[in-house]
Amino acid sequence: MMTVSRRVLAGLFVFSAVAMAQTRLVEGKADSPVRVIIYEDLQCPDCADFRAMLDQKLLPKYGARVAFEHRDFPLPKHKWARQAAIAGRFFQQQGPALAIQWRQETMREQAKITAESFPAHFAGFAKRNGIDTAKAEAALNDPALVALVQRDYDDGVARGIAHTPTALVNGAPFIETFTYEEISAGIEAAMKESRVQ
Secondary structure, eight states: OHHHHHHHHHHHHHHHHHHHHHSOEEEEOTTOSOEEEEEEOTTOHHHHHHHHHIIIIIHHHHTTTOEEEEEEOOOTTOSSHHHHHHHHHHHHHHOHHHHHHHHHHHHHHGGGOOTTTHHHHHHHHHHHTTOOHHHHHHHTTOHHHHHHHHHHHHHHHHTTOOSSSEEEETTEEEESSOOHHHHHHHHHHHHHHTTOO
């Protein structure tokens, strides 16, 4: 009896850990019918510009009514983008707020980060947030986290994504260098169509 209970609990723990790792990172109103799916690369300068737009304009205006869902799309030309995406998945396991903070800080500091300095940036962020750096560094080689990033990338390729950022507002694409006015108009149209006030 005791062995069966332990197996059931162990199975539930593994299921919960996998489910948590696969949960999408969403800012704003997670259950909104209006979804902005953002394919982004943490090393991409245009993505950093979009992150600033998201923080300064889009979330304050639409965060209570719209879901902004992050997807990893590390471009092969960027030397540390894939590692940064995997790190983001690790921090998401610690909590969604930490994962958002990682994205914000990494994009804000991206001009200072190189392939050589990325490990120090990553370890410094972990340490500042009370996370064992050895555990964090080991996570960069975690096959489950690597697979989650690859799943997002493959999903993006299947959708025809080639540039970052690409934001899909209820499926309508906004690619690379769109303005606040353009994406805002797309969000407003999606809200009207979905009857979100």
